[in-house]
Amino acid sequence: MSGGRRIRVAIAGAGGIARICHMPALRAERARAEVVAAMDVDAARAAAFCAEHDVPAAYTDLDRMLEDARPDLVHICTPPFAHAAQTVACLRAGAWVLCEKPPCLSLAEYDEITAAEGPDGPYAAIVYQHRFGSGARRLAALADAGALGRPLVAQCVTAWYRDHDYYGVPWRGRWDTEGGGPTLGHGVHQMDLMLAVLGDWTEIRAMAGRLDRRVETEDVSTALVRFASGAMATVLNSVLSPREESYLRFDFTDATVELRHLYGYGDGDWTYTPAPHVPAETAAAWTAPGDEVPSSHLAQLSALLDCYERGERPPTSGPGGRQALEFVTGLYKSAFTARPVTRAELTPDDPFYHRLHGDVSGWAPSAAEAVP
Structure with a gap:
């Protein structure tokens, strides 16, 4: 599905979970995925994150990042109250999503997320890494x-x-x-x-x-x-x-x-x-x-990238993520x-x-x- 090129990845939220769990997994999968941008509402934190992890572009606005960087996949690492709106924005921009748990604040919000998916993608997967060991x-x-x-x-x-x-x-x-x-x-x-x-x-x-x-x-x-x-x-x-x-x-x-x-x-x-x-x-x-x-973020990310390359729904998206x-x-x-x-x-x-x-x-x- 990626046409032989590396999958373009962006990070939303430059806090601890992005640094400790997501970036090590992405580095381990660098043959298939490259991190092209990161955003955080705190400009200094976004800049520091990008400098630490050699990410080329820092943003404070998600929509701007989606427009400029055009990622294939966005890792949502923000606090839970932001997950639903940010995930929907990414899906509508054509990007797949890997969203930290909890996926959102209610079943109503989750169903809004799945409504924004396309029949053949993009899809929003939730981080439930224990399934993948x-x-x-x-x-x-x-x-x-x-x-x-x-x-x-x-x-x-x-x-x-x-x-x-x-x-x-x-x-x-x-x-x-x-x-x-x-x-x-x-x-x-x-x-x-x-x-x-x-x-x-x-x-x-x-x-x-x-x-x-x-x-x-x-x-x-x-x-x-x-x-x-x-x-x-x-x-x-x-x-x-x-x-x-x-x-x-x-x-x-x-x-x-x-x-x-x-x-x-x-x-x-x-x-x-x-x-x-x-x-x-x-x-x-x-x-x-x-x-x-x-079990790890890497185990789940590897499975997600497999799904992306095949154009298949990831296990923890849709009904699997709602369960x-x-x-x-x-x-x-x-x-x-x-x-x-x-x-x-x-x-x-x-x-x-x-x-x-x-x-x-x-x-x-x-x-x-x-x-x-």
């Missing part, structure tokens, strides 16, 4: 083939720690700028991977609390989930946990599969435990050595209404479709009313 791909392939039996039970834990100073950044911990708390901004990685393995959910029963951090949003949430397959899961999202861990467990009829890591995994972080009736040679085949790809946000919406609605929620009810007539807190009293306080 070789460990996750192996498990998804085994599960899809039925090699592990039926899925029965799962656990999905994001037990992280973010102190009070973390929320000193003005846009964090607010519904109108960050969109949600750890359910949306932190646990979404593990929940997306859980959904990629187990598929569609049908019912969710949840609770959320604002226990310690001085925020408008929740700082912890829990949920019980039923999937279309009949499988059931428990979910925990926390930024209050001094011993940090990301944990996923899937119990199938023939095996338990576990993943323990923190912010990224390799093949060695996965454990397969066969059921007593499974022959040893069958279990050995599940973990036969292969080419290891750690985790829809789950988060259902979790919030159940937590804030104190009742079970089904996927079918998350329609444009629902207030939670438009705002993740659904304008429920007590979950959109002013900063002064947040936890002291």
